[in-house]
Amino acid sequence: MxxxxxxxxxxxxxxxxxxxxxxxxxxxxxxxxxxxxxxxxxxxxxxxxxxxxxxxxxxxxxxxxxxxxxxxxxxxxxxLEIETKLETTHPRVISNEDLNRKLTAGENSILLDVREPAEYSFKRIPGAISIPMGELEQKLDSLSKDEEYFVVCRSGNRSDFACQLLSERGYSKVTNVIPGMSAWEGPTEHDE
Amino acid sequence: MATTIKAMTPQELTKKIIAQEELFILDVRNESEFMNWKIEGVKINLLNIPYFDLLDGVDDALDKIPDGKNILVVCAKEGSSIFIAEQLAEAGKSNIHYLEGGMKAWSDYMEPVKIGDLKDGGELYQFVRIGKGCLSYMVLSGGEAVMIDTLRMIDVFEQFASDKGAKIKHTLDTHLHADHISGGRLLAEKTGATYWLPPRDATEVIFDFEPLEEGKEIKVGHSNIRIQPIYSPGHTIGSTSLIIDEQYLLSGDILFVESIGRPDLAGKAEDWVADLRSTLYKTYKGLSDDLMVLPAHFGKISELGRDGKVAARLGDLYKNNPGLNMQSNDDFRSAVTENLPPQPNAYQEIRQTNMGRMTPNEEEQREMEWGPNRCAVHDK
Missing domain, CATH: 3.30.110.40 (TusA-like domain)
Incomplete structure (x- = not known):
């Protein structure tokens, strides 16, 4: 298969x-x-x-x-070139641990995974929605501005860009997950 | 300017190591494989730079490689070592060799070394599998041969016996091996010999064998060279040593030149500590100090003598081997059960194969045996 x-x-x-x-x-x-x-x-x-x-x-x-x-x-x-320079510019961030606590507590928010589909298929946080960074702009229509979003990638860089993009487009409740999947110790799932 | 590179065979490399010649080895495998297992020698200098760090050119490596010495480039199978060796030669380095067949061939190569003469023209040979640290033995007398702890590469033994004009009559394993695949049963099948295995190690095997037990004697040739089994448990519950011609003690994986056997490879470390202690401190102690100990393994290059033999007088081992000099039972227990080296690669699958319960093909067998033997407690 x-x-x-x-x-x-x-x-x-x-x-x-x-x-x-x-x-x-x-x-x-x-x-x-x-x-x-x-x-x-x-x-x-x-x-x-x-x-x-x-x-x-x-x-x-x-x-x-x-x-x-x-x-x-x-x-x-x-x-990416940007992955080598570690400048976080989006002000709202959350640690992996705090995000895990919120998810475990069943908090009602949307988790956006902006990595490539291949990365997402090998390992992701259960319930995360896959929208690769490169497709985010086209898919904004499907995302409500009223919701709260946590954005995750591998190391916190791509998700930082995603957070900045969302803020510019009027999303006010957007938080970057730091560092992201590279150090994620909470539950995960993957494609069979 | 010479830009040719030369192949060095595992045999040529073995002779250099035994003769303690100077050699500079550039190992281009990745770091983890290098750390796990490498070529060692008293006068060998080793440098590890993975080949993929040199894809843009070998300039970074040039000033780390000495001039005027023999240089050997090594990789897993030979392709990458040729690739790098050619670039070194083009950059102006001379005396550049690559290891023919790479670590794969190095793992399989065995050097026959004559241990000594037996009475009435008999001979005893040790086969030193230098890459992995395994030892096989052949007793020859009056046109007959007996193999002990036969390694997987049985063609080599068949050829050697045939060159000596001898027919292989028996193949013996001192125990059920966990670090390498035994060739004993297959060699016996091919040559019509009898295969012997200690019955207490054979409770799960699915083939016929002759029980190797104390009290049974095996005779070689017409000159009555005796092989006497001595029950010596501890590495495994069945481990059996052999006294040959009243001169040699084949100790299997119980006693090595600089270490002693580990009791944990069949999952019974705690149970077998007392057996191991009793074998080393009582059974062996009762044997003649003048017996020459010939183990089934070595772990350190210092155990390989100047003559290429891995051997030591039993009396000397009682003075020098740390494993024979632990006075308290508690010290002994912790030495053989705690902080042991990693277990040999695929040792569970190797045991299953040696029981006849798994039948991997040759390439799979070679992969299972990848890496050092790690059968002694001190093989860190």
């Missing part, structure tokens, strides 16, 4: 031994736009530890791995 994970590009490295999967991934990512997601399909088992380690060293995000019938499907996201 092939899971539906939304990606921008697929790189076929089946049958290639190391170093080729990493060499080709590096080249492909260099030509992609920041924030886009790449699926790398490889059969070399060594590609798992090597791609994860390479991503960690270069700052690109290793989103997750699916193993299907001897094929390793790696999902990577090209990092």
């Amino acid at each position: 092939t899971s539906m994970i939304q990606t921008n590009q697929t790189l076929n490295c089946e049958g290639l031994a190391c170093p080729m999967p990493v060499v080709k991934t590096k080249k492909t990512i260099a030509e992609m736009n920041a924030g886009e997601v790449l699926e790398v399909r490889a059969t070399d088992k060594g590609s798992v530890a090597d791609l994860q380690s390479w991503a960690g060293r270069t700052g690109h995000q290793y989103i997750g791995l699916k193993e299907e019938g001897g094929i390793f499907r790696h999902f990577l996201r090209k990092s």
Whole structure:
């Protein structure tokens, strides 16, 4: 069964031994736009530890791995320039822990996850609504200005941009979740 | 300017390690694999830079690599090491080699080392699987051979026996191994030999075997070289040592040159502490100090002698081995049950395979055996 994970590009490295999967991934990512997601399909088992380690060293995000019938499907996201500078400008923030307490208490608010669909499918907070950052502007019509919103991404940067955008468009009850999914210890769910 | 790189075979590398030659190794695997398992030698200098840090060029590595020395680039299977080695040579470095077949081939390579002569022209060989720290033995006499703790690469043993003009009659395992896949049963099937296993380690096996028990003697050739089993539990409940020709004590995974066996790989650490203590401090103590101890493993490169043998006199081990010098039962108990090294890779699956309950293919078997053996309490 092939899971539906939304990606921008697929790189076929089946049958290639190391170093080729990493060499080709590096080249492909260099030509992609920041924030886009790449699926790398490889059969070399060594590609798992090597791609994860390479991503960690270069700052690109290793989103997750699916193993299907001897094929390793790696999902990577090209990092954004903004993710390297940690300037939070949206004033209303909430910690992961405080958000978890509010959710556990059953507070009635909307949780927006602005990461890419592939990231969302591997790990998300139960009940979170997926609206990738790049699609937020088009989807504003579906979001009521009366509701309270918590916005989450991986590290708090994309969600900060999302919060700023929402504020500019007249949403007054918008809070950025800091740091976000990278350190989330509350309950999670994922696609099967 | 020479820009050619040369392959170094696992055999050539083994000879350099035994001869304690100087060698500079650039290991280009990722950090975690390097930390888990690496090539060691008395005069080996190791540097780990993952190949993917050198994709834009090897300039950063150049000043860390000495001139005028033999350089060996190592990776998991060889592809990445060739890729980096070629760039080093192009950048003007000389004496650049890559490890043929990578760590995968290194893990499988065995060096036959003659331990000594037995009476009436018999011989005893130790097969040093240097990459993983495993040892197999072959007793030869009068056209017959007996294998002890046979490793997975049985073609090597078949060829060796055939070169010596000997027929393999018996294969013995001192215990149910947890760190490597035994080739004993398969080799016996292929050559028509008898496979022996201690019955107390064999309660879950699903094949026929001859029970290896104290009181049963195995004779090799016409010259009556005796192999005497000694019940010596502790690493496993069935662990059985072998005295060969009244000269050699094959200690399995009970006693090593610089350490002792761990009792936890079958999940029974607490239960087997007393057995291990009794074997090491009573049963072995009652044997001759002059026996040459030949274990099934080594964990540190210092256990490999200048002659390539892993061996020590029993009397010397009672003086020098820390595992034989713990006076209090409590110290002993905590030493063999607490702060043990990580367990060997896939050790549960390896045990199941050695019981005949799992039948992985060759590539899967090799993967299960990936990494160091970690059978001793001091193999940190």
